[in-house]
Amino acid sequence: MAYSAGTLPEAMNLIVAAHVSMCDECRAAVEAYDAVGGALMDNVDAVEPLSDECLSNALALIQQTDLDPVLARPERKDPKVPLPLENYIGGRLEDVRWRSIGMGVKQSIIPTSSEATARLLYIPAGMAVPDHGHNGIELTLVLQGAFEDEDGRFACGDMEVATEDLQHTPIADISEDCICLAVTNAPLRFNSFLPRLIQPLLRI
Amino acid sequence: MFRNYDIDLADMPIAVAPAAYRRSSSHVKILEQPKVSTDRDIDPVAYWAECLVRIRDDRDQKAFVEVFQYFGPRVKSFLMKSGADAAVAEDCVQDVMTTVWRKAHLFDPTRASVSTWVFTIARNRNIDIARRQRRPEPEDLSWGPQPEPEQTEVIGLQQETQRLGQVLASLPKEQRTMVEKAYFGDLSHSEIAAETGLPLGTIKSRIRLALERLRKGLT
Numbered sequence: 001m002a003y004s005a006g007t008l009p010e011a012m013n014l015i016v017a018a019h020v021s022m023c024d025e026c027r028a029a030v031e032a033y034d035a036v037g038g039a040l041m042d043n044v045d046a047v048e049p050l051s052d053e054c055l056s057n058a059l060a061l062i063q064q065t066d067l068d069p070v071l072a073r074p075e076r077k078d079p080k081v082p083l084p085l086e087n088y089i090g091g092r093l094e095d096v097r098w099r100s101i102g103m104g105v106k107q108s109i110i111p112t113s114s115e116a117t118a119r120l121l122y123i124p125a126g127m128a129v130p131d132h133g134h135n136g137i138e139l140t141l142v143l144q145g146a147f148e149d150e151d152g153r154f155a156c157g158d159m160e161v162a163t164e165d166l167q168h169t170p171i172a173d174i175s176e177d178c179i180c181l182a183v184t185n186a187p188l189r190f191n192s193f194l195p196r197l198i199q200p201l202l203r204i
Numbered sequence: 205m206f207r208n209y210d211i212d213l214a215d216m217p218i219a220v221a222p223a224a225y226r227r228s229s230s231h232v233k234i235l236e237q238p239k240v241s242t243d244r245d246i247d248p249v250a251y252w253a254e255c256l257v258r259i260r261d262d263r264d265q266k267a268f269v270e271v272f273q274y275f276g277p278r279v280k281s282f283l284m285k286s287g288a289d290a291a292v293a294e295d296c297v298q299d300v301m302t303t304v305w306r307k308a309h310l311f312d313p314t315r316a317s318v319s320t321w322v323f324t325i326a327r328n329r330n331i332d333i334a335r336r337q338r339r340p341e342p343e344d345l346s347w348g349p350q351p352e353p354e355q356t357e358v359i360g361l362q363q364e365t366q367r368l369g370q371v372l373a374s375l376p377k378e379q380r381t382m383v384e385k386a387y388f389g390d391l392s393h394s395e396i397a398a399e400t401g402l403p404l405g406t407i408k409s410r411i412r413l414a415l416e417r418l419r420k421g422l423t
Contacts, residue, residue, distance in 0.1 A: 004327075004387075005327070005386055005387045006327040006328070006330060006331050006339070013339050013340050016340075027342060030342070031316065031320075035365060035368055036372070036383065037327065038316070038317055038324075039365070039368045039369045040387050041281075041319060041323045042278060042319040042369060044282070046281070047277035048284055048293070049277055050280055050297060054276065054297060054298055055269065055273070057298055058272060058297075058302055059265065061298070062268065062305045065302060065305060066263075067306060067308065067309050068306045068307055068309075068310075070309065070310075073344050084340035084341060085340075088340070
């Protein structure tokens with residue numbers, strides 16, 4: 001709903017748009033929420049009158065404007081990367097510049113507005129991200145492979161929504177290295193000492 | 205290639221929404237009925253979809269003016285509720301309406317009503333302007349030019365939209381206010397709590413309840 005209302009930080013819009021590109025059910029849900037927005041806008045109690053110039057300016061503008069050309073839908077450069085994400089990382093997963101964060105896990109931070117942080121995470125097959133809780137929301141969308149935690153198994157296209165209540169240790173499937181898009185709006189709470197120590201350096 | 209449009213504003217009919225859509229609000233100017241009497245009895249969702257077809261196929265400026273005069277003030281009202289001042293809101297209305305003119309061929313009546321479509325354009329424009337942020341959009345579903353939509357699908361969507369409007373109107377005032385704030389107030393759930401003095405859990409469950417009712421009203 002917040003995606004539809006347009007009230008989310010940029011990083012969260014990004015992950016929702018990426019997930020919706022991979023999940024028809026959630027696309028339908030988003031469009032239903034858009035319809036609520038449309039109906040609310042339609043049924044306002046009092047409308048704001050417009051100045052006369054507003055219409056005459058718009059009419060002047062449309063005289064010089066024809067229908068936009070219909071562009072063919074662009075192809076994904078990497079079948080694993082939905083287009084809204086591709087627009088941020090520029091191309092393929094194999095071209096991502098990873099930085100190690102320890103135990104074989106790598107990350108790459110995606111620049112967005114500061115209210116929330118988006119990063120790609122690379123978890124080698126069978127490896128775990130240290131046990132942690134959440135001070136806010138953590139959204140995790142699987143782009144390759146799969147992972148499992150206390151909440152269940154998440155495969156390609158699935159998105160896990162972790163809130164303050166969830167304490168988890170995500171473990172990548174043994175079959176394939178797992179790549180995820182993860183968005184947080186507050187730092188994670190690691191339980192062991194070492195991750196806590198290096199946490200500020202990694203902005204995680 | 206541009207066609208030559210010679211149009212005199214004074215000759216424009218004042219847009220009057222179909223009977224079911226008119227409100228008695230003092231803000232709305234209701235003047236004469238449009239001369240085309242067949243427009244009056246048609247379902248409003250279908251009526252606006254038809255205006256978009258006229259804009260798309262005939263580049264019909266009269267249809268544009270009607271859409272503008274009906275939706276423009278509503279878009280302005282939405283933007284002002286989201287915190288824009290009147291001047292910014294009017295600039296944005298202008299952008300939104302010219303976008304409607306440019307993208308009329310991308311409107312798909314099987315997936316959205318004109319209100320919904322205009323709402324999404326206004327919301328995105330508002331994010332661009334107010335927050336200077338990009339808003340990532342999902343991949344498009346369509347591949348290349350679409351065939352003319354199936355009439356039954358169009359009618360189905362129109363009926364659902366009508367019912368959504370009715371359900372929304374019949375929500376208890378308290379719940380309706382919650383949903384409105386979430387959409388227009390640009391408030392997060394915790395900010396709603398601060399503004400209304402209600403605890404967060406209550407807010408969340410009320411919003412869910414309101415949306416559940418909305419959904420049940422549709423099925």
